[in-house]
Amino acid sequence: MGQGSSKQQEDFLTEEEIEDYQDLTYFTRQEIIVAHKKFKALAPDIVSENRNARLEMSVMLNYPELRANPFGDRICKVFSSLQDGSCTFEDFLDMMSVLSVHAPKTVKSEYAFRIFDFDNDDMIGREDLRELINRLTAPQRITEMEMMQLIQNINNESDLDDDGMLSFAEFEHIISKCPDFTE
Amino acid sequence: MARRSRPQTSTWEEARGEFYQEHFPSSQAGLEADDGLSGGVSSSQAQLLNILPSRQLLHTVDGVTMSRGQMTRTLGKRRSTLTVRPSQLGQSQTDVDHPAVLPDQEIPDEQQIWDQIQAIKAMPIPMDKKRERKNKLLNSPTFRMQGMQRFHLTRQKFWSRFKDAMVDIFSFELWHDSLRLIEGNFGTGVLSYFHYIKKVMYMNLAMFAAMLLLVVLPNALLPPSHTEHCDDDDRPATITACCHEEYVANVTAMRWRGVAQAFMDFLQGQGYMELTPLFYGYYENEILVAPHTSIYYNLPLAYVLVTLVCLLLCLVYVVIHTAHGFQDAILSRGKFYQYCNVIFSAWDFCIDNVSSAEYKQKAVFNELKGYLETDQYEAERRNRSQMDTVQLYVVRTVTNIIVTVILIISGVIIYFVVQYSLVNVENADSGIELYIYQYLPPFTVSGLNIVVTMFMYHIVTLERYTPQVQVTLTLLRTVFLRVASIAVLMYSFFVKYKAQCEGRLDPDACYADGCQRNACWETVVGQMCWRLMLTDFAALAGLNIFVYFPLRIFIDHFPAAWLRTLFLQEFEIPRHVLDVVYNQALCWLGVFFSPLLPGVAALLCFLFFYLKRFTCIRVCTPPTLSLHSIRSSAFYMLVSLFSFFASLLIVVFSLAEIRPSRSCGPYRGLDTMWREIQKTVDELPAWLRNFFYYFGSAGFAVPLVIILLLAMYYYSAIAAANKHMIEVLKEQLVLEGHDKQFLLGKLNELNSLTRSRLGERRENVVGERMTEGVHFAEMGSRSSSDAQVVTHQGL
Numbered sequence: 001m002g003q004g005s006s007k008q009q010e011d012f013l014t015e016e017e018i019e020d021y022q023d024l025t026y027f028t029r030q031e032i033i034v035a036h037k038k039f040k041a042l043a044p045d046i047v048s049e050n051r052n053a054r055l056e057m058s059v060m061l062n063y064p065e066l067r068a069n070p071f072g073d074r075i076c077k078v079f080s081s082l083q084d085g086s087c088t089f090e091d092f093l094d095m096m097s098v099l100s101v102h103a104p105k106t107v108k109s110e111y112a113f114r115i116f117d118f119d120n121d122d123m124i125g126r127e128d129l130r131e132l133i134n135r136l137t138a139p140q141r142i143t144e145m146e147m148m149q150l151i152q153n154i155n156n157e158s159d160l161d162d163d164g165m166l167s168f169a170e171f172e173h174i175i176s177k178c179p180d181f182t183e
Numbered sequence: 184m185a186r187r188s189r190p191q192t193s194t195w196e197e198a199r200g201e202f203y204q205e206h207f208p209s210s211q212a213g214l215e216a217d218d219g220l221s222g223g224v225s226s227s228q229a230q231l232l233n234i235l236p237s238r239q240l241l242h243t244v245d246g247v248t249m250s251r252g253q254m255t256r257t258l259g260k261r262r263s264t265l266t267v268r269p270s271q272l273g274q275s276q277t278d279v280d281h282p283a284v285l286p287d288q289e290i291p292d293e294q295q296i297w298d299q300i301q302a303i304k305a306m307p308i309p310m311d312k313k314r315e316r317k318n319k320l321l322n323s324p325t326f327r328m329q330g331m332q333r334f335h336l337t338r339q340k341f342w343s344r345f346k347d348a349m350v351d352i353f354s355f356e357l358w359h360d361s362l363r364l365i366e367g368n369f370g371t372g373v374l375s376y377f378h379y380i381k382k383v384m385y386m387n388l389a390m391f392a393a394m395l396l397l398v399v400l401p402n403a404l405l406p407p408s409h410t411e412h413c414d415d416d417d418r419p420a421t422i423t424a425c426c427h428e429e430y431v432a433n434v435t436a437m438r439w440r441g442v443a444q445a446f447m448d449f450l451q452g453q454g455y456m457e458l459t460p461l462f463y464g465y466y467e468n469e470i471l472v473a474p475h476t477s478i479y480y481n482l483p484l485a486y487v488l489v490t491l492v493c494l495l496l497c498l499v500y501v502v503i504h505t506a507h508g509f510q511d512a513i514l515s516r517g518k519f520y521q522y523c524n525v526i527f528s529a530w531d532f533c534i535d536n537v538s539s540a541e542y543k544q545k546a547v548f549n550e551l552k553g554y555l556e557t558d559q560y561e562a563e564r565r566n567r568s569q570m571d572t573v574q575l576y577v578v579r580t581v582t583n584i585i586v587t588v589i590l591i592i593s594g595v596i597i598y599f600v601v602q603y604s605l606v607n608v609e610n611a612d613s614g615i616e617l618y619i620y621q622y623l624p625p626f627t628v629s630g631l632n633i634v635v636t637m638f639m640y641h642i643v644t645l646e647r648y649t650p651q652v653q654v655t656l657t658l659l660r661t662v663f664l665r666v667a668s669i670a671v672l673m674y675s676f677f678v679k680y681k682a683q684c685e686g687r688l689d690p691d692a693c694y695a696d697g698c699q700r701n702a703c704w705e706t707v708v709g710q711m712c713w714r715l716m717l718t719d720f721a722a723l724a725g726l727n728i729f730v731y732f733p734l735r736i737f738i739d740h741f742p743a744a745w746l747r748t749l750f751l752q753e754f755e756i757p758r759h760v761l762d763v764v765y766n767q768a769l770c771w772l773g774v775f776f777s778p779l780l781p782g783v784a785a786l787l788c789f790l791f792f793y794l795k796r797f798t799c800i801r802v803c804t805p806p807t808l809s810l811h812s813i814r815s816s817a818f819y820m821l822v823s824l825f826s827f828f829a830s831l832l833i834v835v836f837s838l839a840e841i842r843p844s845r846s847c848g849p850y851r852g853l854d855t856m857w858r859e860i861q862k863t864v865d866e867l868p869a870w871l872r873n874f875f876y877y878f879g880s881a882g883f884a885v886p887l888v889i890i891l892l893l894a895m896y897y898y899s900a901i902a903a904a905n906k907h908m909i910e911v912l913k914e915q916l917v918l919e920g921h922d923k924q925f926l927l928g929k930l931n932e933l934n935s936l937t938r939s940r941l942g943e944r945r946e947n948v949v950g951e952r953m954t955e956g957v958h959f960a961e962m963g964s965r966s967s968s969d970a971q972v973v974t975h976q977g978l
Contacts, residue, residue, distance in 0.1 A: 153558075154523055
């Protein structure tokens with residue numbers, strides 16, 4: 001499986017593609033094949049026609065780990081090559097590779113910053129933090145006062161240049177101090 | 184400089200606020216102190232922000248987006264390719280056109296190309312761009328390397344391919360599926376607990392392998408060089424041989440008394456079990472020789488040395504893991520970054536079903552609430568009235584007294600139970616009675632552990648500590664209880680043994696009156712450890728399978744709120760950690776008296792995994808309170824360390840105080856076990872002997888202690904200096920941020936003013952601006968001198 005088989009089916013990866021992906025992601029051979037199987041499981045008929053089909057975000061969100069994740073839609077948007085949430089297999093592979101244990105903290109923190117930046121302005125501002133906290137604690141409601149207090153505390157801890165927003169440098173600085181950031 | 188600018192910051196902020204209010208009435212009025220420019224960035228300021236070098240790092244260079252970190256690193260190498268000049272204000276430069284390789288730069292050689300290809304993985308760009316880049320790199324002109332460099336490169340390439348292939352083949356991870364299931368349902372906190380079990384199991388397996396190869400196998404395979412025989416005429420001289428033969432005869436007589444008895448013997452470690460390699464009594468006290476060759480193997484020496492080395496290696500392993508975890512703990516500094524830690528790292532991206540996700544969200548919510556409550560608690564504590572404080576301290580003292588009293592009572596109970604059982608074991612015949620008396624102490628210990636632990640969990644809520652302190656305190660108390668119960672058990676046995684059996688030993692008797700069962704006391708101790716381990720595991724398994732599991736089924740079928748609050752359990756990690764730690768402490772304690780005990784411990788760890796997995800998935804709900812200090816396995820290792828030293832203390836005490844038994848074991852007949860080592864050292868050549876003696880003398884110890892103290896002082900001084908450095912750098916960073924705000928504001932202001940007042944006479948504008956600029960430049964120049972330069976240049 002995964003060899004350039006004599007079948008005419010388009011849904012198996014060729015050997016060169018696998019090697020290519022090995023070079024470009026943090027996955028091993030086995031993991032790439034498993035990832036392709038999972039991708040195929042999301043929409044078997046579409047993928048069997050075109051290996052690298054583009055799946056809409058609603059289909060992507062059927063993947064269990066994305067569905068259970070409050071940031072699922074943000075993850076899709078960040079990794080999607082068209083930035084609109086629809087992913088090809090390569091985007092999916094990218095996503096899995098970064099979220100796996102092999103990827104170093106720097107890469108993860110880069111993507112995490114993009115995921116948490118809800119308004120795409122390259123800084124994590126107050127509204128971003130508010131959205132972040134709300135999504136994290138979803139069914140339970142945090143009162144407005146507690147929210148302000150939390151945002152204040154975060155800014156106290158991390159905002160070094162006092163502009164009220166977190167730039168990437170500050171974010172990376174914080175992440176390097178957080179031992180739990182393994183995702 | 185850092186100190187001086189602090190008080191000026193407030194005036195600085197005011198001035199800045201004033202400044203903005205005067206010239207930017209459209210941006211939000213009444214800036215809050217720490218709001219700065221958030222939400223109120225006007226478009227021209229945004230444009231200014233865009234041309235900053237730090238922003239430029241995001242934009243495309245060479246048609247390829249690189250990560251910010253990478254850009255700063257390659258900036259050093261490729262300065263010529265990045266020319267960002269904010270020559271035109273208000274214009275953002277998105278594309279900087281530069282060829283990938285300038286003509287005057289050297290053509291990269293294969294090594295660099297290969298490094299760059301490897302670095303593509305880390306770039307945060309979509310896959311097709313990565314592929315483009317890789318192809319471009321592969322097709323770009325390269326410089327062929329010669330000789331050694333080429334060899335290095337080929338070797339590197341081969342090695343990385345080989346590693347990838349090997350990882351694929353040897354990707355067997357024990358319990359892979361179970362771990363993924365647990366991770367998906369419960370998150371990484373619980374997962375780290377199961378990883379801990381795995382690590383402990385591997386450690387035990389390693390110890391077991393070492394003991395097996397180095398002690399058990401030689402003893403089983405090689406015959407002793409010469410055996411002493413009992414000479415009835417000359418009994419005092421050959422007393423050890425006589426006693427040994429007698430002992431072996433006695434034990435062999437009790438060997439097989441029926442199937443039921445055999446099963447009970449298995450549980451007690453007696454009968455046919457007693458002369459197996461499992462226990463100390465099996466081993467020879469002579470040098471073993473391979474027949475017809477001159478290979479010899481000094482078994483007694485090997486026994487002691489292998490045990491010591493194993494314990495030492497375990498210690499090193501545990502310490503290393505604790506140290507790793509502590510690095511993380513110190514980095515995160517507990518309270519220092521706790522909010523950021525919770526919010527940015529809280530989500531485990533591996534959770535894959537919705538109900539667990541809900542639990543996780545609840546856990547995050549609780550954690551945040553916990554932190555907010557802690558802060559409130561701290562604030563409250565400072566405002567607490569005198570009366571309240573006194574009352575609280577009284578309550579705390581009372582609970583501490585109660586806890587100590589309970590611990591003492593448990594110790595006393597265990598002591599008396601042991602005495603009672605020892606007395607009755609001597610007098611009882613075989614059968615159920617014996618079985619009950621022998622198993623009485625372990626069951627008491629297990630029972631007390633369970634009951635007192637539950638009690639302690641409830642009593643700590645009275646003391647009104649923060650959750651973190653509560654959990655740590657309970658954990659410490661329960662660990663202490665468990666270790667103390669073992670210690671009391673052993674101690675009471677030793678006391679009784681010494682009083683009754685050792686003191687009255689005649690030179691030509693094998694054992695004192697009434698001590699026949701304790702003829703080989705090391706084996707007895709080994710049997711006690713064996714029984715303790717089995718009982719503990721059985722009690723745990725029984726409790727979980729036969730009590731908690733039906734309770735859970737009952738609760739699931741009769742959803743009543745009061746039932747849930749009363750009986751539904753969470754998978755609280757500290758409690759379960761203790762079980763594993765207790766097991767491990769028994770293993771370390773018993774390894775000297777029962778060399779194969781690590782194997783038993785490894786087997787029990789294996790079974791523990793499945794038992795805990797069952798408890799976790801079927802009986803308990805996910806923990807809603809997950810403190811990240813408890814989450815790190817370094818904390819568990821620390822607790823293991825404590826129990827390790829406690830066990831070591833007990834073993835050393837027993838070896839130092841009590842003579843080896845005369846009837847069995849590698850040290851029969853000697854005064855102490857240490858004599859064996861001394862004998863060997865005496866037989867070494869003189870220089871080696873002096874070398875070893877030197878280690879024991881004061882001439883070695885005192886300089887060693889002095890050197891260690893100096894090293895500690897040195898490292899603590901460096902740590903303090905680094906901490907200070909961090910503070911200084913942080914303040915500098917803050918000040919640079921202020922500078923940036925100020926300069927941006929000034930630039931924007933000048934920009935808009937020059938545009939809007941084109942028609943007016945420049946001189947008037949210049950004059951006005953100059954005074955104002957100088958005014959603010961003065962304030963700014965206290966933090967940096969750039970402001971002055973800019974204000975003058977900008978005009």
